[in-house]
Amino acid sequence: MAIKPQIQLLGTATGAIFFAVFLWSALFPTRRLWPPQSYSGLTAAIVWLGDLVILGAALWLGISGWSDIGLSDWVRSGPGLAAFILGNLIIWPAMIRFGFSQNFGAKGELIKDGLYRYSRHPQYMAIIISAIGWALLSASNNVLPVLGGVVAAVIAAPFAEEPWLQETYGDQYTAYRRRTPRFIGLPKETVS
Template identity: 35%
Template sequence: MLILFILTAILLVVVNGMLVYSVARPSHRIWPPPAQQTWQYYVVWLLTILSFGGLIFVGLLDWNSLGWPATVQWPVGGFMIVVGNILAWAGVRQLSMKTTSGHAGQLVTDGLYEYSRNPQYIGDITIIAGWAILSASPWAIPLCIGGILAFLITPFAEEPWLESLHGDAYRDYRRRVPRFFGVCG
């Protein structure tokens, strides 16, 4: 399990590093990918899938080593995973799988996107936090924090790209609707 933990941690550091690079150098961004079937597209998705798969497997292998009562794990963690999936998949359905995967698409500002510019990421963060509680694993929790960090950084990498695609419409949307929830801007 230690090897899986280390490999997953390295993957998450690389994913987060690519996102930070994309924020710092938007003209050379890795995410969102400049086009479909580019090395950026494949590398980001491969590393993301492997890192999130790793944090799930670490949680399974170290299941409840914190000894949390099932009455906490399942209702709280399970509920968060269900709610997170509902949010994330409703956002995917509204935006489209292609656009969710990093392709240019229409600016969506209604439905869930009327309340948050990133409802899918709120859902993904909720799923990962739910998994941290459900797995009750001290090995999985830091990996979950790394996964959550990726979803907190990603909008900052996407916003310059969205502004270049949609111009004033996106700038107006950004002024009206919060990035996650709460404060706009």
């Protein structure tokens, strides 16, 4: 029995659920699901489990379908590997800096320095860069729907989070939002 379709379905469906939660939360901020209305360990565990399902599916599908698209080695080992490494070099230190709770919905400090001077959501940008890198590096047809779901979800996530950030941090976030692009760019002035 082939397991690839089930893993692909599980990873893609999980990404679609994240996208739906972010879209719902963006459209109905007073009834948002993300960020959670109140943080709990259960909420964090559910989000972490979803992240692990997507990550596991993407890694397994990429490795098991390694190079079935037939991209040239220079594309895979050049831009693909570089994007995958760069994305991960941004994601993991940022996750460590925020800590487990804040990454999974708890209120914390509004960070405005480092990469957050150039993007209000550098972790999401890094996930997109890493997903593109993994798609190129693995060159696997089967991983593309999973990574497509990831990219759609992380593009939608800021629209769900920003009303909460505004509500939580008020004028501090307003000033930060005015200076710093949502996805990537140069700050309009130095963020203090």
